[in-house]
Amino acid sequence: MxxxxxxxxxxxxxxxxxxxxxxxxxxxxxxxxxxxxxxxxxxxxxxxxxxxxxxxxxxxxxxxxxxxxxxxxxxxxxYKPKKNEAxxxxxxxxxxxxxxxxxxxxxxxxxxxxxxxxxxxxxxxxxxxxxxxxxxxxxxxxxxxxxxxxxxxxxxxxxxxxxxxxxxxxxxxxxxxxxxxxxxxxxxVKDYELLKKSKILVKQGKLEEAKELLNQLILDFPDSAFATDAKKEKENIS
Structure with a gap:
């Protein structure tokens, strides 16, 4: 759920x-x-x-x-200056x-x-x-x-x-x-952490482990904005 x-x-x-x-x-x-x-x-x-x-x-x-x-x-x-503000x-x-x-x-x-x-x-x-x-x-x-x-x-x-x-x-x-x-x-923010870890695993060349985490993110957090990112990451790995 x-x-x-x-x-x-x-x-x-x-x-x-x-x-x-x-x-x-x-x-x-x-x-x-x-x-x-x-x-x-x-x-x-x-x-x-x-x-x-x-x-x-x-x-x-x-x-x-x-x-x-x-x-x-x-x-x-x-702080960020407003328009026309010094x-x-x-x-x-x-x-x-x-x-x-x-x-x-x-x-x-x-x-x-x-x-x-x-x-x-x-x-x-x-x-x-x-x-x-x-x-x-x-x-x-x-x-x-x-x-x-x-x-x-x-x-x-x-x-x-x-x-x-x-x-x-x-x-x-x-x-x-x-x-x-x-x-x-x-x-x-476990959904973000799954995505972050998958990206680190990709850096290490552990592509299959990264895919598993991305699948977990998509399955466990289908409504998360990071689920969309996970789908894109999977396409990049494949």
Whole structure:
């Protein structure tokens, strides 16, 4: 039986928090513009944020203060000048360096653990955009070993892409295998992970194993957007 999927609009309705829904919009928009960072990362962030809202209370002053501080930092990260507006930053490098500075400040403030965790993850994203892969990988590995689910899924998928792009294919597959053992709450994007693993297997020349995963994706997740991608991948392998 296929797992239930929600559209972007349905997820936003479930979330109820306008501020966080706005962040989701920015994440999705940023993901479309930064395709080098693989769409799966954006999917994972989207899913993790939705779950965070479903299980987290926004009633305390500390939490409200924390979310506001985090929102201001992400505004810099996702900043895009409006039409006819003079850009705030000379270039993307300056923008990401400024965002990195703001996320690092959050670590030192009296904020919630949830915000500090997400801020650390965004530090890694800043480093990736600044092409400092080593520093990004160090942060991601630390978070992967310490972050709770479902946020760990977001971290893991980002780390998978870093490992895969660095040629560490076996390590990338090991992370994916661990993710796919988790239940739907901890890991809401198994369909993407099946597709991702199949592509890595193709890189390794393991075409039959890749086909098996693509068939599993098509069978288990017939309504997934990634099922369409899986069919195309199968044609390319054949």
């Amino acid at each position: 296929a797992e239930k999927k929600y559209s972007h609009k349905q997820m936003k309705k479930l979330m109820k928090e306008d501020e966080v829904a706005s962040v989701v919009d920015k994440v999705l928009s940023w993901g479309k513009e930064n395709k080098t960072l693989v769409y799966g990362i954006v999917i994972a962030i989207f899913a993790a944020i939705a779950i965070y809202v479903a299980v987290t209370s926004y009633s305390t002053n500390k939490t409200e203060k924390s979310e506001l501080a985090f929102s201001k930092a992400t505004e810099i990260f996702y 850009p705030k930053y000379k270039n993307k490098e300056e923008q990401y360096n400024k965002a990195l500075e703001e996320f690092k400040k959050l670590e030192k403030e009296n904020l919630t653990k949830s915000v500090k965790l997400r801020a650390k993850f965004y530090e890694a994203l800043c480093y990736l955009n600044l092409n400092n892969i080593g520093e990004a990988e160090k942060i991601l590995e630390n978070l992967y070993n310490s972050a709770p689910y479902p946020f760990k899924t977001t971290v893991a998928l980002t780390l998978v892409n870093v490992k895969s792009n660095s040629g560490e294919l076996d390590k990338a597959i090991a992370i994916l295998d661990n993710l796919m053992k988790q239940d739907t709450f901890k890991n809401p």
